Amino acid sequence: MRLDEIREIARIEADREDGYRHRINVCVAAGCLSCQSASVKDAFEKEIAKRGLENWCRVKGVGCLGLCSGGPLVAIEPAGILYHTVSVSDVSDVLEALDDGPLDRLVCSGETPFFKRQKKIVLENCGRIDPERLEDYIAAGGYQALHTALTLMTPEEITREIEKSGLRGRGGAGFPTGLKWSTVAKADNETKFVICNADEGDPGAFMDRSVLESDPHRVLEGMALAARAVGANHGFIYVRAEYPLAVKRLKKAIAQAEHAGFLGNNIFHTPFRFDINVRLGAGAFVCGEETALIASIEGQLGRPRPRPPYPAEAGLWGYPTLINNVETLANIVPIIREGSQWFAGIGTEKSKGTKVFALAGRVNNTGLIEVPMGTSLREIVFEIGGGIKEGKQFKAAQTGGPSGGCIPEHSLDLPMDYESLAQVGSIMGSGGMIVMDETSCMVDVARYFMEFCRSESCGKCVPCRVGTTQIHELLGKITNGTGTAGDLTKLEELCDLVKHTSLCGLGQTAPNPVMSTLRHFREEYRAHIEDRFCPAGVCRMGRGKEGE
Amino acid sequence: MTIPAYPTFPRGDSELGKPVGILTLKIDDRDVSARRGETILEVARENDIFIPTLCYLEGLSSLGACRLCLVEIKGVTKLLPACVTPVRQDMEVVTDSERLRRYRRMILELIFSERNHVCSVCVSNGHCELQTLAQKLGMTHVRFDYLYPRLAIDASHERFSIDHNRCVLCMRCVRVCDEIEGAHTWDIMHRGISARVITDLNQPWGESETCTGCSKCVQVCPTGALSEKGKSVAEMVKHKEFLPYLQIMRRNER
Amino acid sequence: MEALKETASKAQDETSKRADDPRWRRVNRVMRLHGYRPNALIETLHMVQDTFGFLEMEALKYVAKTLQVPLSRVYAVATFYHFFSLKPPGKHTCVVCMGTACYISGAAEIMHEMQEALHIEPGETTADGAISLVTARCLGSCGLAPAVVLDGEIKGKMTPAAVLETIERWQADASG
Numbered sequence: 001m002r003l004d005e006i007r008e009i010a011r012i013e014a015d016r017e018d019g020y021r022h023r024i025n026v027c028v029a030a031g032c033l034s035c036q037s038a039s040v041k042d043a044f045e046k047e048i049a050k051r052g053l054e055n056w057c058r059v060k061g062v063g064c065l066g067l068c069s070g071g072p073l074v075a076i077e078p079a080g081i082l083y084h085t086v087s088v089s090d091v092s093d094v095l096e097a098l099d100d101g102p103l104d105r106l107v108c109s110g111e112t113p114f115f116k117r118q119k120k121i122v123l124e125n126c127g128r129i130d131p132e133r134l135e136d137y138i139a140a141g142g143y144q145a146l147h148t149a150l151t152l153m154t155p156e157e158i159t160r161e162i163e164k165s166g167l168r169g170r171g172g173a174g175f176p177t178g179l180k181w182s183t184v185a186k187a188d189n190e191t192k193f194v195i196c197n198a199d200e201g202d203p204g205a206f207m208d209r210s211v212l213e214s215d216p217h218r219v220l221e222g223m224a225l226a227a228r229a230v231g232a233n234h235g236f237i238y239v240r241a242e243y244p245l246a247v248k249r250l251k252k253a254i255a256q257a258e259h260a261g262f263l264g265n266n267i268f269h270t271p272f273r274f275d276i277n278v279r280l281g282a283g284a285f286v287c288g289e290e291t292a293l294i295a296s297i298e299g300q301l302g303r304p305r306p307r308p309p310y311p312a313e314a315g316l317w318g319y320p321t322l323i324n325n326v327e328t329l330a331n332i333v334p335i336i337r338e339g340s341q342w343f344a345g346i347g348t349e350k351s352k353g354t355k356v357f358a359l360a361g362r363v364n365n366t367g368l369i370e371v372p373m374g375t376s377l378r379e380i381v382f383e384i385g386g387g388i389k390e391g392k393q394f395k396a397a398q399t400g401g402p403s404g405g406c407i408p409e410h411s412l413d414l415p416m417d418y419e420s421l422a423q424v425g426s427i428m429g430s431g432g433m434i435v436m437d438e439t440s441c442m443v444d445v446a447r448y449f450m451e452f453c454r455s456e457s458c459g460k461c462v463p464c465r466v467g468t469t470q471i472h473e474l475l476g477k478i479t480n481g482t483g484t485a486g487d488l489t490k491l492e493e494l495c496d497l498v499k500h501t502s503l504c505g506l507g508q509t510a511p512n513p514v515m516s517t518l519r520h521f522r523e524e525y526r527a528h529i530e531d532r533f534c535p536a537g538v539c540r541m542g543r544g545k546e547g548e
Numbered sequence: 549m550t551i552p553a554y555p556t557f558p559r560g561d562s563e564l565g566k567p568v569g570i571l572t573l574k575i576d577d578r579d580v581s582a583r584r585g586e587t588i589l590e591v592a593r594e595n596d597i598f599i600p601t602l603c604y605l606e607g608l609s610s611l612g613a614c615r616l617c618l619v620e621i622k623g624v625t626k627l628l629p630a631c632v633t634p635v636r637q638d639m640e641v642v643t644d645s646e647r648l649r650r651y652r653r654m655i656l657e658l659i660f661s662e663r664n665h666v667c668s669v670c671v672s673n674g675h676c677e678l679q680t681l682a683q684k685l686g687m688t689h690v691r692f693d694y695l696y697p698r699l700a701i702d703a704s705h706e707r708f709s710i711d712h713n714r715c716v717l718c719m720r721c722v723r724v725c726d727e728i729e730g731a732h733t734w735d736i737m738h739r740g741i742s743a744r745v746i747t748d749l750n751q752p753w754g755e756s757e758t759c760t761g762c763s764k765c766v767q768v769c770p771t772g773a774l775s776e777k778g779k780s781v782a783e784m785v786k787h788k789e790f791l792p793y794l795q796i797m798r799r800n801e802r
Numbered sequence: 803m804e805a806l807k808e809t810a811s812k813a814q815d816e817t818s819k820r821a822d823d824p825r826w827r828r829v830n831r832v833m834r835l836h837g838y839r840p841n842a843l844i845e846t847l848h849m850v851q852d853t854f855g856f857l858e859m860e861a862l863k864y865v866a867k868t869l870q871v872p873l874s875r876v877y878a879v880a881t882f883y884h885f886f887s888l889k890p891p892g893k894h895t896c897v898v899c900m901g902t903a904c905y906i907s908g909a910a911e912i913m914h915e916m917q918e919a920l921h922i923e924p925g926e927t928t929a930d931g932a933i934s935l936v937t938a939r940c941l942g943s944c945g946l947a948p949a950v951v952l953d954g955e956i957k958g959k960m961t962p963a964a965v966l967e968t969i970e971r972w973q974a975d976a977s978g
Contacts, residue, residue, distance in 0.1 A: 031945050034956035068945025071958075204902035206942030241848065241885050243942065280848055283885030284739070285939070299841035299871075301736075301882050306612040306632045360903035360944035367945045398902065432944075434902045448905055452939075458882075459717065459736070459743035460613045466658035469741045470692045490691060497654050500627060501615045726872075735874035737881040748873040749862060758873065 001261045001268065003147050006138055013139035021056045022098050023077040027127065028061035029213045030206075030245055031367070036088075037072035043091040044074075051095065063214020065127035067114060068367035075127060082108045082115075113383035114365050119346070121354050122330045123370045126214035131249050134256040137217040143262050145336040146221050149228055150270045158229040159185055162332065165340035166352035171197060171288070171325030172403065172429050173505075174351070174418040180322065183312040184230040187320035192232035194223050195316065195323045197293060198239035198246070201285035202401030203452065205432030207356040208326035210368050212239065212246035215330070216253035220276060222329035224263065225336060227274045230322050235276040238293055241283065250278055285402075285456035289504045290315075290323050292458070303458045304504035325430065327356055347373030351417035355428065361398075361435035362389045371416070378412040381435055392437040396520070400429025402449045402456075403509035405516025406442060425516035427509070441538035442521040443528055447475035449513035457506065464507030467498040471514060478525065481532040481541035488525060492518065573639040582635045589617055589630040592643060599643050600652060600681055602659075603718040604631040605768055607791035608727060611719060616652055616681070619643050627651075653687045661692040662741070663699070664713040665771070671784035672772030678716060699744070704754030707777055708766050710745070714773035717743055721765035721774060728794055733759045764790070820864065825853045829861075833868055840871045843879055847886055856887045892927040892934035894972045896965065897951035901940030904948040908961075912948060913937065915962040919969055932976035933969065 017023065026032075026041040044059045065073040070084030074094065083094060083106040090106060097103040110116075120126075129136035137143070149158050163178025184192060196219060200208040212219065223235045239247055254276050257263040265273040279297050286292045287302040294316050296302040315321025331353060335343045347353050351373040360366045363385035371380065377397055381387070388394050396406040405426030407414060414420050418428050436445065454468040474491050477483040495511035495518075502508045518525060527533050532541050569584045575597055582591040587610070592599050602614040612629035619630045622640035630643070642648070659665070659678065667673045681687075699712035722734040722745065733756055737746045747756040766774040767786050775784045820826035832849045836842030846869065850861050857880050866876040880886045898904075898913045913924065916935055920928055927934040943949040946958025952968050 030941075030956070031943055031958075034943050034946060034949065034958050068943075071946070200942070201939065203900070203905075203940035204944050205940070206944055209942045242938065242940075280845070281885070282844055282848065282883030283939070284883050286739075296844065297841075299839075299843040299845070299879075301875075301878055306629055308633075358944055360947060361906055366903075366947075401902065432902065434906065434944075436906055440906050445906070448902070455740055457740035459738075459740045460611070461615050462613070462655050462658055462716075463615055465717070465740055465743070466662045466695075469695065470658065470661065473693055473695075493654070494692075497651055501618055501651050501655065503612060503615070503629075732872035733874060735872070735878040737878050739882050746874055746877060749859060749877045 001143075003144070003151075003268075006143060006147065009135055010139045010141070013135050017139075020058045022058075022079070024057060024059045024094075025062040025065075025075040025077060025127065026059060027063070027065045027071065027073040027075075029064035029126075029210055030243075031064065031068035032071035032073055033245070035071040035085075039088055040072050040074065040086055040091065043088045044095075047091050047095055053095070057095075057098070060130050061132075062128060063126045063131045064123070064210040064368050066118075066123070066367045066369060067108065067365060069365055070108060070367075073127075076102075080110060082110065084108050112386075113379075114369075114386065117375070117379060117384050118370050119354050119372050120370050121334050121346075122211065122327055122356050123214075123368065124334070125218065126210065126368075129215065131214050131216055132252055134217065134253070134260060137215070141337065142217055142333075143221055145333045146224050146228075146262065147268050149225055149336055150268045150272055155185065155229050155231060158225060158336065161335060161340045162229070163340075165335045165343040166347075166350075167328065167331055167335065167343065168351065168418065169325060170327035170331070170355070170430065172400065172427060174428060177324065177328055180312065180324070181226065181229050183310075184232075184320050184322040187313060189320050191234075191319045192230060193316045193319055193321040194227045194230065194232045194235040195293065195297070195321060196223055196235065196237040196329055197288065197290075197323055197325045198237055198243075199281045199288045199293060200240060200243075200326070200430060201288045201456075202403075202430050202432045204358065204360055204398075204401055204434045205430050206358045207368065207431045209240075209243050209246050210358075211326050211330050211356075212243070213249055216246075216249045217257065218330050218333055219250075219326055220253055220257055220263065222324075222332035223276060224267070224274050225332050226322060226324060226329065228272055230320075232322065233273055233275070235274060236279050236297055236316070237276060238279050238281060238287070238297055241280040247278060247280065254278070284458075285452075286458045286504070286506050289506060292504070293323065294321065301458075303460045304506075306503060327431070348415060348417045350419055355416060355431060357416075357431045357433045359385055359433050359435070361433075362392065362437040362439070363387065363435045364389055373417045374415040376413050376415055377407060380416065380433070381412070385435060388435070388437050392439065394435070395438055395440060396436045396442065398426075398434040398436065398445070398513075399432065400427035400509075400512070401432050402452045403427060403505070403512055404429045404432075405512045406436075406445065406520060408520040425512065425519055427512070439536060439538070441479075441534050441536035442517040442524050443475065443479055443534075444536075444538045446514045446517045447472065447479055450475055450510070453506065453510040457510075461501075461503040461507060463498045464502040464504075464510065467494055467502070468507070468510050470494055471498070471511065475514070478528045479534070479539040479541075481528065481539070483529045485529060488529065571635065571637040573635055573637065573641065575641045576643055584635075586635055587631060588619060588628075588633050588635055588639075588641055591635055592630065592641075597643055599630050600685060601631060602677060602681065602716065602770060603720065605720050605723075605788070605791065607795045608720065608723045608768075611723075614716075614718060615655055618648065618651065620645060620648065649685065652685050656682050656685060656687040657690045657692060659716050660687070660690045661694050663715065664694075664696050669781060670714065670772040671775045671779045671781060672714075672786075673782040675782070675785045676772060677770035695741075702753050703777065704752035705756075705759070705761075705777075706754065707761065708753070708763065708774060709777055710753060710774050711772065712744055714771045715745060716771055716773070717745070718770060719745075720768040720770065721745060724764045724768045724791070728791070728798075729760060729762050729764050731758050731760050731762075734765060828853055829865075830868075833865075838869060840869050843869055843871055843876065844883070847880060851886055856890045859888075889927065890931075893932050893976070894953055895934045895936060895951070896969065897936045897938050897941075898924075898965075899941045899943065899947075899949040899951075900937045901942075901944055901947070901949075903944035904940075907947040909948040912950065912960060912962050912965055915966060916969065919966060930976055933972055 074083045074086045167177040168174040284302045287296045292302040292304040311321040356370045365386040450472040457464045459465045600616045610631045612632040617630040618627040620642040701711045703709040725734045726732040747753045924937045950960045
């Protein structure tokens with residue numbers, strides 16, 4: 001395909017869209033699908049056919065519209081109206097109201113902070129395009145960045161743009177993406193690989209899933225750009241088997257891109273070739289770790305190995321390998337399109353761009369949000385999130401899942417960036433943010449995460465395998481009212497050991513939820529041990545061991 | 549807060565002018581020389597510097613799993629396993645410090661708490677690497693609750709038996725069977741604290757289609773988990789001398 | 803030499819026997835696409851489970867032989883990854899999401915009630931083979947916590963009572 005052909009497709013699509021007076025976008029991402037949005041979409045199609053409005057209105061299934069707690073969501077374009085909790089019985093009312101302004105009982109005001117405070121870069125196409133149509137992505141400017149990069153830029157220039165943008169890995173640790181790319185680019189080897197890490201294992205995180213379900217081509221284009229920059233010709237996407245819809249859409253998108261010539265040989269009539277294969281995860285959190293992920297793609301047990309050598313030197317089948325997470329790769333296209341300066345102008349000094357969070361827990365508005373780096377936790381919870389449910393009291397926000405920590409109330413004004421989060425003992429992580437109120441017991445939350453790490457530990461190294469088990473046992477004693485002051489000391493010693501001696505990132509970060517709650521909510525631990533009392537009323541004290 | 553970076557090692561100018569492939573470094577303040585590609589552990593052992601190990605065995609691939617051989621390296625924030633970390637020019641290694649001693653003792657405590665390691669009734673009493681390590685590193689008692697998950701003993705093989713209660717999951721049996729014998733009868737099922745060594749499709753050892761009965765796994769096992777039948781308390785002495793010999797033979801073949 | 807030939811022809815028989823079954827043809831296709839290389843193991847196990855609902859011992863043996871992966875390694879992979887199951891699933895499946903958002907919104911309570919009602923632990927199937935109780939790490943439906951999957955259908959904002967209602971219907975089906 002050539003540039004003029006892409007532009008022609010974009011033009012035809014735009015004309016087609018403009019031909020309709022009303023465009024009805026129904027969210028068909030997993031969240032809304034679980035509120036029966038598919039039948040709402042069907043109902044719209046039938047009703048429009050019944051009324052003979054086919055030439056005036058068209059119905060489209062789109063990716064995530066963000067406000068998952070209000071599902072099923074329906075957006076009306078070009079009026080810019082968003083309806084929440086639309087059921088099949090509301091369909092005819094919505095159609096009636098198309099010409100005379102919004103239907104008050106279902107409308108979400110676009111002026112609410114939930115929408116106004118966000119800045120969409122990664123999610124710019126989510127909720128706007130049909131994820132199963134390549135033409136929709138092209139109409140939104142898709143694959144033009146790849147064309148620019150292949151025809152006007154050298155691989156070094158692409159890498160330099162990413163370096164200058166200040167983009168850092170969105171998978172958790174925040175390693176500078178450009179530096180990672182240039183390391184792989186410098187590796188001297190004919191064969192190299194690019195891997196997209198879509199093994200989103202953190203409980204409470206669904207950013208990657210939403211991006212893959214809503215805008216799969218963006219990730220493919222990002223991977224192709226990365227491959228061009230580092231000199232790779234083969235790519236893999238390692239995605240959770242628990243995300244069947246994302247897998248289906250990815251495979252469809254790859255087939256479309258191959259057919260259109262955006263993947264395969266001689267892309268855009270240049271010598272560049274690149275192919276992408278999908279590999280399914282099989283339910284092991286540890287496979288989010290780079291070396292375990294590589295082992296899993298090789299069909300092996302997902303056990304991490306010591307680094308160095310890093311995957312950039314010796315990765316998949318021993319070849320230099322670049323591994324980036326979904327959100328990182330979704331940032332590449334806009335950086336190439338708009339330039340690194342534009343990207344570097346967003347966010348804070350050391351954390352550039354935006355961050356997508358999966359906002360969940362005890363807030364009124366739950367869903368997928370994207371904010372500039374440096375936005376305060378208070379803004380996210382109380383403005384975008386609409387405050388705590390049922391007027392209860394904010395207690396903590398948990399970021400980074402089982403590798404992260406809890407941020408207490410007195411840190412509400414903390415800017416969300418890599419450094420600030422590390423300072424309070426948490427991490428950015430992949431973007432899960434669970435808000436907790438007074439009904440959550442922080443010791444119980446720590447125990448919950450340690451249960452997770454204990455059962456996800458691969459069992460290779462002793463500190464992680466036995467250490468997490470022993471920490472979990474101690475937390476079990478404390479939450480059932482049989483803990484002692486000595487147990488608290490042991491707990492702290494074990495956390496220190498597991499953090500500093502485990503083989504991989506899973507073990508090294510596993511103590512974080514315990515250490516951060518010990519730091520900010522020590523009083524709750526004390527109450528459990530000394531008073532045999534759970535302030536939140538969650539732990540069933542004095543029951544002794546389970547089953548006794 | 550620093551940006552998490554790939555650990556880099558300080559690189560001095562003194563590398564210039566050295567014969568190719570030979571480098572110098574400091575281990576515990578002693579100047580030592582090494583061949584490029586050697587690990588810290590190998591260089592330490594050549595110089596009679598003690599670093600405790602459990603999963604490591606000369607002649608088998610290295611895992612870095614038991615974490616007993618962790619050492620401190622100047623300029624690197626993380627502790628690194630000596631068995632898999634290659635030496636670099638001007639590296640300064642500390643193999644023994646209060647912090648390392650504390651961690652090593654705790655790791656042993658964790659191993660002892662994981663399964664049943666009561667020495668007085670064990671066939672390997674007096675010849676057990678775990679027991680020797682505990683004595684050497686001064687681990688005198690276990691502060692953590694014993695997990696003791698009463699595991700089965702498989703005595704279905706005509707000459708050997710496996711007592712899972714004594715297993716430390718060092719994977720020596722898995723590696724020797726795969727890398728030296730070439731049978732790959734052993735592997736590890738499940739994960740985390742539920743991990744167990746298995747033969748074939750988790751069948752009784754005696755019914756294994758692939759086991760050659762070579763006894764290499766028994767000889768390399770550091771504890772009394774794998775033993776010869778008919779041995780009573782403290783009678784099981786292991787013979788690992790074959791391993792370096794077989795290694796040399798294999799290398800010469802190529 | 804004779805013994806070797808015999809084994810080879812046995813393996814041949816087995817392959818051709820399986821070639822007649824459309825279900826096995828799906829599995830064979832995956833292995834062929836990957837050139838029968840050992841690294842196709844996980845992809846192949848996915849297809850076996852997708853086709854048969856679980857990983858049977860005979861299937862593991864067949865895959866091990868065809869891809870030339872040691873038996874113990876196949877078993878290790880099948881048990882390391884929790885997505886795979888070595889036991890047949892029940893007629894109905896109830897998956898309770900134990901993700902963080904679901905956990906703090908009462909998923910533990912739902913799980914507790916299910917265990918009481920079915921007298922089984924998570925990961926088990928009732929003795930009559932009617933209902934399997936499963937936990938999920940996170941379904942990614944955190945906006946609708948707590949979430950439960952009843953026979954493949956994700957239901958958001960669930961309560962113990964609402965799940966019990968379905969369970970009771972399933973139980974009535976099984977006994978009636």
